[in-house]
Amino acid sequence: MKLGFDKWVVVLTVTTAALLQTIDSSIVNVTLNQMMGNLGASLGDISWVVTGYAAASAVMITMSGWLSAKLGRRNYFAASIVVFTIASVFCGLSTNVWELVFFRVLQGIGGGGLLTTAQSILIQTFPKEDIGIANAIFGMGVIIGPSIGPTLGGYITDNLSWNWVFYINIPFGILATVMTYAYIKEPAEKVAAGSMDWLALIMLTVGIGGLQIILEKGQENDWFDSRFITLMTTAAVLCIVGFIWRQLTVDIPILDLRLLRRRRYAVGTLFNFILGFGLFASVFIIPVFCQTILGFTASQTGLLLMPGSIATGLMMPVVGGLLRKNFTSPIVYAGIGFLMFFGFCFDLSFISLEAGPDYFFWPLIVRGIGMGLIFIPLTTVTLADLKPVEIPQGSALSNTIRQLGGTFGTAIMTTYISTRTVFHSSRLGDNISVYNPLSADRLRQYTQLFLSKGDALVTATSKAYRLLQGSVVKQALVMTYADAFLIIGGFFLVCVPLLLLFIGKKIEAPAHVEMAME
Structure with missing residues (x-):
């Protein structure tokens, strides 16, 4: 199989653009703690940096087909890269959290058009016999982004500053824009844009x-x-x-909701919402927990997340091959994946202040394998009953719902952590009393510690109470995050019996799904 030089450059161009979008969706997660400190933001405020980007991307996915037809595929693709790159510059220059959120939304507007347009460019550039290898290279790029994003973000944050996780996009954005105009061609057949x-x-x-x-x-x-x-x-x-x-x-x-009349498609779309909810929420709270509660550096947190992402990337071609050989139904693979994701969340629900990096390794590997088992089978089952002409709209709606699941998951978990921490702090605080032998003994130890450093008795006692109260808040946070993991896991556990709703006639992958698995 030989591909001409120009076509290899097209693959490189769209993969570079896709990497910009996928890396930026995960690179900020390990910098959130430093952003909160530098910008004076709360956890609720800083979560908008994640959800604003994802929500804007979701809206732009619905517009990408029309804009591509209206402006021309190449022009729209290049414009998306330019908007994304310019927004990256202003994200790095932001001086308060709401400036950053505003420019992250602009980034999402640029990023939302990159992945869907990149895939259409590949499909229309390559003949059918070559589309498999092109999709494989593009797919690996899409997987590599979330894998290296947290690690790269951690290294940049620890050695430079959080601003540079945005500045790093500039040279790649410029390169991708130049290559787009030099090598990507408009399709011979123009698609009528119609009216928006x-x-x-x-x-x-x-x-x-x-x-x-x-x-x-x-x-x-x-x-x-x-x-x-x-x-x-x-x-x-x-x-x-x-x-x-x-x-x-x-x-x-702009989103064909009538497709939801198809039972399998409707159930699959619901699962995509849950998948986005669990994936985004867990990827958001793990870095915050590790850095805020356990004191990990950004680099340690990035390295922590990388093996699980690699496990997902390695599993996807394996699962694709198994599906093509029809060893068993895609529902079985998805069911195993949901159970593995629940196992990951259940394991982390026993987290404690003594947890080190090794504690997270196997749970995150389990989650990574589970994600690999869920993603392609779920796509296959969801789109299986759609006609070829319905697949673009079906894919757009499904992707939008998954993005929305992610934005709502992050927002809900942020609110839950705030309210649940108050609840646990109150419960634990009720036990702090001179009449409780354990708390009285701990207060005595802390008081003696401060007395030994030369503080007066009144000052030492006051500091002892503050130190004990700080310990209570920290323990309350640990209990809250443990509850949050259990709730996320519960969503995935409920999915297992609901998979029975997919049972019907034999499931066959649509053509575009098969090409993606080649």
């Missing part, structure tokens, strides 16, 4: 944004005791209901 349903897009944006604000700020504003949260809820509900109604009634919807 701007009303539906506005309702989708307001609905997603409103829900995000409610989840992030509801606890802080006492939920529905706040007029702001009540108004935001009303606006979000009306916009989401209006968006659903419009997509079911117009001739050319």
Whole structure:
């Protein structure tokens, strides 16, 4: 199989652009702790750096097909890279958390068009006999991004600063833009762009944004005791209901919700939401826990996450090969994957302050293998009953739902951690009393420690109480994160019996899924 030089450059170009998007979706996770310190942000504030990017990407996925037809595939692809790169510069220059969030949203607008457009470029550039090797190289690039993102981010953060996780995009963005205009061609057959349903897009944006604000700020504003949260809820509900109604009634919807009438597709889309919820939430809270509670450096945290990501990358071609040989149903592989993900979460629900890097190794390997077992089988089952003409819309809707699951998962876990920490702190604080032998003994030890350093009795006693209170808060955080892991695992455990909803006629992979597994 021989590929011409120009086609190899096309593969390199789209893979470079995809790497920009996939690396940036994970590279910031290990820098969040330093960002919180440097920008004076809370955990709730800094979570917008992750969710703002993901939500903007989700909205842009719905527009990418229309924009590609309207502007030209090459022009739209290059514009996405330019927007992403310029936004990266301003992310690095941000002086407060809300500046950073704003420019991360712009990054998401650029990044949302990269992956879907890159895949369409490959499919339309290569003949059918060569598409397998092109997709394999592109797929490896997509897998490598999340694998090296946290490790690269940790190294940059420890040796430079968090700003440089964004500046590193600049040379690659410039290179990808130049290569796009030099080597990527417009398809011979132009696709009519039609008209964009701007009303539906506005309702989708307001609905997603409103829900995000409610989840992030509801606890802080006492939920529905706040007029702001009540108004935001009303606006979000009306916009989401209006968006659903419009997509079911117009001739050319931006997201074809009518596909959800297909039972397998609807169930698979629900699973994609849960997959996004668990994946994004766990990838968000693990680095924060390791750095904030256990005192790991950014580099240690990045290296911690890398083996699991590599395990996912290695498993995907293996599972693809097994599916092609029809050893068993894709449902079986997905079921094993969901159970493994639950096992990972259940193991981490016993986390303690004594946990070191070795404690996370095997649970993260288990999660990585589980993800590999879930991803391709779930895609195969979800799209199996769709007609070829329906697959682009089906894939776009499924990807959007997975992104939304990730944004909501991160927001919900952030709110849960805030509220649950208060609960555990209160429960543990009730035991701090001079009448409790254990706490009295601990107070006595701390007081003697400060007395031995020359403090007066009143000062030593006050410091002892503060030190004990700090220990209580830290233990409450450990208990809260343990609960959070168990909740995430519960979502995946519930999926196992729900897989029975897929049972029906024999499942065969659509053509584009088979090509991706070659």
